[in-house]
């Protein structure tokens with residue numbers, strides 16, 4: 001405290017005193033730029049890293065790593081702290097912190113597929129957008145089914161109404177009808193064969209069969 005007073009006296013001697021301590025900015029001590037903190041980020045690994053990565057050493061260990069490190073490299077670095085130096089972090093922490101470090105200090109982008117996968121480990125592949133589910137009527141049209149079928153009248157092939165009636169109560173209906181569409185066939189409704197539609201995807205076969213059985 002004595003020393004502090006002495007310094008104040010010195011400063012007053014330098015005529016800053018009149019300006020008031022608060023305005024003495026030009027003489028205030030300038031700290032070197034603060035490098036020993038982690039770069040802020042909205043990623044969940046930021047608070048986690050602040051909490052867990054400063055237990056043993058300063059953030060300079062991270063700041064001084066070479067730039068451009070990938071997600072795999074940063075995650076391995078965090079994993080090394082866990083396995084080799086005994087940092088008290090879980091595997092999930094390693095992954096979350098790895099993402100933060102790779103995006104903030106390394107070459108990774110938040111939009112990268114591996115970054116997204118690490119951020120949402122339980123999400124799996126993104127769910128198919130509802131819009132991607134092709135409308136059954138559009139499928140009937142695009143595959144030319146309506147040249148031979150209509151909903152409620154026999155054309156070349158049976159009316160879908162009649163098909164639905166035939167399979168009513170059959171627990172295997174969906175599988176059988178999907179298979180009929182995929183493989184085509186003859187003899188179930190007469191002698192005229194139905195051509196196979198092997199190129200239709202399983203999803204679309206399902207959509208078509210479901211639709212037809214609802215008629």
Ligand code: HEC
Nearest residue numbers: 052053055056057061062065077078081085086087088097
């Ligand atoms: C339990 C103590 C401990 C914790 C917690 C810890 N580290 Fe380390 N870290 C070390 C030691 C020990 C070294 C090696 C020091 C040396 O070589 O001087 C080190 C070194 C580093 C280095 C320098 C490169 C290297 O591999 O030596 C980086 C980068 C690093 N740590 C990142 C992290 C990150 C990121 C975290 C948080 C996930 C973390 N550390 C948490 C102990 C720890």
Ligand code: HEC
Nearest residue numbers: 143144145148156157180185186187188189190192193194
């Ligand atoms: C060239 C005419 C033709 C086209 C095109 C055609 N079908 Fe058929 N379809 C038939 C005929 C003929 C039958 C009756 C076959 C039989 O008797 O086994 C039939 C039967 C069916 C059946 C009943 C199968 C069963 O198990 O009873 C379904 C369901 C069906 N078609 C759906 C479709 C769908 C869906 C498409 C388009 C992807 C399509 N068809 C395109 C002629 C056609």
